[in-house]
Amino acid sequence: MALEVQITFDCADPAKLSAFWAEVLGYRLQDPPPGFASWEEALEAMGVPPERRNDASAILDPEGAGPRLFFQRVPEGKQVKNRLHLDVRAAPGLAGEERMAALEAEAERLVGHGATRLERHEPAPPLAGGHIIMADPEGNEFCLD
Structure with a gap:
């Protein structure tokens, strides 16, 4: 099961x-x-x-x-950085500037819904495609990947 x-x-x-x-x-x-x-x-x-x-x-x-x-x-607010976070797959299959442009567009949309943009990490091939770290309206970090 x-x-x-x-x-x-x-x-x-x-x-x-x-x-x-x-x-x-x-x-x-x-x-x-x-x-x-x-x-x-x-x-x-x-x-x-x-x-x-x-x-x-x-x-x-x-x-x-x-x-x-x-x-x-819960009664207490968020205290420290998340030990676990969600990766929102906003640009699967894309690479380079096309990928980052898709991530930027999604980041802008989510900021309009209350998210906060924290950091942008540039692509570093071959292993790192680039991502944007965001926070939801209560400060929980997540990545646009």
Whole structure:
């Protein structure tokens, strides 16, 4: 039996961060439980108080190929550099200036959605194709690769 992988983000604002990553990856918000038209309706019926309704959020790959991303509210903010990060494959198969131009275009798009650009690493053939280090709206580093 193959196991499934879920990637979990500790964060301050699950709704905002899940919306950001859904935009980055082309994912969609997980549907509410059957019988409910919205998460707000479901949480109300479950008796979840309004101040707890942004405690968690999840997004899914609409094609079912990628992992589920789960966002959970935690009281503490991000403290140090990530020990694990996501590489967003924005330029697969491209090389040189064509690759870097594609990465720059994606970096610009993501900055428009709340990302922060941190560093650009130039191509260094034969092993390094070049990449851009970014941070999501809560400071979690990721690479455009």
